[in-house]
Amino acid sequence: MTDKTSLEFARDILANQPFSNLLGTEIHDFGGGKAEVSMPLRPEFQQQHGFAHGGAVGYLADVAMAFAGGSVLGDSVTVEYKVNFIRPGKGDRLIGRAKVIASGRTQAVVSCEIFTADSGVDGDTEKICAAAQGTFRKV
Amino acid sequence: MTDKTSLEFARDILANQPFSNLLGTEIHDFGGGKAEVSMPLRPEFQQQHGFAHGGAVGYLADVAMAFAGGSVLGDSVTVEYKVNFIRPGKGDRLIGRAKVIASGRTQAVVSCEIFTADSGVDGDTEKICAAAQGTFRKV
Amino acid sequence: MTDKTSLEFARDILANQPFSNLLGTEIHDFGGGKAEVSMPLRPEFQQQHGFAHGGAVGYLADVAMAFAGGSVLGDSVTVEYKVNFIRPGKGDRLIGRAKVIASGRTQAVVSCEIFTADSGVDGDTEKICAAAQGTFRKV
Amino acid sequence: MTDKTSLEFARDILANQPFSNLLGTEIHDFGGGKAEVSMPLRPEFQQQHGFAHGGAVGYLADVAMAFAGGSVLGDSVTVEYKVNFIRPGKGDRLIGRAKVIASGRTQAVVSCEIFTADSGVDGDTEKICAAAQGTFRKV
Numbered sequence: 001m002t003d004k005t006s007l008e009f010a011r012d013i014l015a016n017q018p019f020s021n022l023l024g025t026e027i028h029d030f031g032g033g034k035a036e037v038s039m040p041l042r043p044e045f046q047q048q049h050g051f052a053h054g055g056a057v058g059y060l061a062d063v064a065m066a067f068a069g070g071s072v073l074g075d076s077v078t079v080e081y082k083v084n085f086i087r088p089g090k091g092d093r094l095i096g097r098a099k100v101i102a103s104g105r106t107q108a109v110v111s112c113e114i115f116t117a118d119s120g121v122d123g124d125t126e127k128i129c130a131a132a133q134g135t136f137r138k139v
Numbered sequence: 140m141t142d143k144t145s146l147e148f149a150r151d152i153l154a155n156q157p158f159s160n161l162l163g164t165e166i167h168d169f170g171g172g173k174a175e176v177s178m179p180l181r182p183e184f185q186q187q188h189g190f191a192h193g194g195a196v197g198y199l200a201d202v203a204m205a206f207a208g209g210s211v212l213g214d215s216v217t218v219e220y221k222v223n224f225i226r227p228g229k230g231d232r233l234i235g236r237a238k239v240i241a242s243g244r245t246q247a248v249v250s251c252e253i254f255t256a257d258s259g260v261d262g263d264t265e266k267i268c269a270a271a272q273g274t275f276r277k278v
Numbered sequence: 279m280t281d282k283t284s285l286e287f288a289r290d291i292l293a294n295q296p297f298s299n300l301l302g303t304e305i306h307d308f309g310g311g312k313a314e315v316s317m318p319l320r321p322e323f324q325q326q327h328g329f330a331h332g333g334a335v336g337y338l339a340d341v342a343m344a345f346a347g348g349s350v351l352g353d354s355v356t357v358e359y360k361v362n363f364i365r366p367g368k369g370d371r372l373i374g375r376a377k378v379i380a381s382g383r384t385q386a387v388v389s390c391e392i393f394t395a396d397s398g399v400d401g402d403t404e405k406i407c408a409a410a411q412g413t414f415r416k417v
Numbered sequence: 418m419t420d421k422t423s424l425e426f427a428r429d430i431l432a433n434q435p436f437s438n439l440l441g442t443e444i445h446d447f448g449g450g451k452a453e454v455s456m457p458l459r460p461e462f463q464q465q466h467g468f469a470h471g472g473a474v475g476y477l478a479d480v481a482m483a484f485a486g487g488s489v490l491g492d493s494v495t496v497e498y499k500v501n502f503i504r505p506g507k508g509d510r511l512i513g514r515a516k517v518i519a520s521g522r523t524q525a526v527v528s529c530e531i532f533t534a535d536s537g538v539d540g541d542t543e544k545i546c547a548a549a550q551g552t553f554r555k556v
Contacts, residue, residue, distance in 0.1 A: 017185070017192060019194060020187060020192070046157045053159070054198075055158060055199070055446065058198065059197065079385075080387075086519045109503055131526050133501065223413060239362075240362075270379045270409075272360065272411040295470060296462065299461070323435065324435045326434050330435035333472070334472075334501075337471075338472070340464075357501070359475075359499065361499075363496065363497060364497050377517070
């Protein structure tokens with residue numbers, strides 16, 4: 001299976017997640033214990049102060065880590081995760097980059113960083129927004 | 140401030156969260172270090188296997204804990220939280236019940252349980268779906 | 279197996295943990311998804327400010343939760359836990375009380391509160407010192 | 418302050434932690450948001466199966482992250498941390514390597530990996546044993 005095929009496989013899974021469709025999530029990289037996903041920061045994803053709702057940030061961390069873990073485990077579920085909020089989420093979109101710290105036959109420990117991205121004339125400006133760590137288990 | 144007024148105050152904050160409006164979240168109890176919230180389990184909140192997306196479950200835990208923490212801290216932010224997934228989320232709706240474990244002048248440690256609820260002829264059947272613990276800080 | 283026998287069984291396991299012997303840990307209650315343990319707050323368990331070292335507090339949370347989880351799972355291991363530090367640890371001893379939030383055939387989610395205790399003429403004064411939540415898996 | 422002086426400063430703090438003296442912890446690197454510490458795996462630090470007690474592993478993660486966080490914050494306390502256990506701890510010693518993911522004026526989010534190390538004729542063999550993430554706050 002080539003990397004391109006792996007990514008297409010991941011896109012199919014994401015396309016079958018109604019919640020990810022609702023939020024406009026895309027996957028850009030998948031395989032070898034890594035994944036990169038992003039979602040647009042639409043006004044309807046904000047909390048009362050105009051920043052990305054923490055629940056949207058946590059959602060993207062879960063998705064990024066689940067795909068990174070799934071790239072080594074196959075079909076798997078989120079056992080648990082924790083997320084630290086570092087900076088208010090604002091800008092064009094959120095990017096989640098996850099990588100497997102360690103994995104065995106049935107379980108993977110995965111970490112993730114979430115960045116806010118803003119497109120400008122000089123290209124993208126990224127700032128870290130949150131960091132997460134979680135446990136994923138093969139089903 | 141009466142309890143009823145407190146709850147109305149909390150409803151106003153929730154109504155000012157576009158993401159919570161998008162997801163149809165309601166708050167039923169607020170005050171004294173506790174909060175109860177719920178969201179409908181619409182088909183568009185599912186993952187690829189027909190269960191509630193973990194990101195939706197995590198979102199509701201964040202909301203429930205932020206309100207419980209806010210009831211003792213006032214305006215505050217989520218520093219971090221962790222969530223354990225216990226059972227697939229299915230049924231009519233998700234209910235989040237959070238309570239402050241301990242709080243000081245600037246910080247509260249809060250725990251939360253998320254339940255799935257199904258309405259039937261004999262009334263609601265609730266099952267625990269997830270458990271969370273987090274840190275909230277006054278701003 | 280009576281409760282008394284269960285507690286004796288737990289005491290045997292604890293007695294076979296060299297690290298718990300080094301720290302003087304005792305178990306007072308065990309069974310039905312619950313456990314209570316304690317350790318003395320000896321001067322050699324302190325950090326540089328004269329309070330219990332966070333690592334000692336975290337250790338006791340791990341022990342309390344592992345026994346609570348083990349009371350429903352049998353022989354099991356700690357998958358992960360998180361601990362929030364609430365108040366500096368000082369006094370005569372630390373007490374850890376853990377209970378299973380939910381458990382299945384192979385896994386339990388457990389929470390724990392750690393208290394500092396000080397013996398006085400009016401009996402013990404307990405204050406909450408830390409709160410933890412973790413995942414335990416049958417082996 | 419040169420790096421050497423920073424490391425000496427960190428060694429002085431560690432030397433003032435009775436619990437770290439009891440466990441034989443050493444610090445090898447400190448500064449710029451990073452820290453490396455180690456502790457010997459003495460028989461008295463084991464649990465009932467002959468591996469390092471999880472509480473000892475969690476302790477070392479706390480120490481490593483507190484020093485990494487302290488290198489950017491100055492005097493600070495552990496707000497909370499989570500630790501995932503990856504592989505049983507055995508060998509000559511445990512090594513903890515922590516680095517700051519992000520920090521502001523008052524708070525740092527830090528991650529850590531714990532390795533077991535075994536000295537042999539061909540040099541050290543290291544294996545990852547645990548991974549942690551935590552929050553540290555300036556006092």
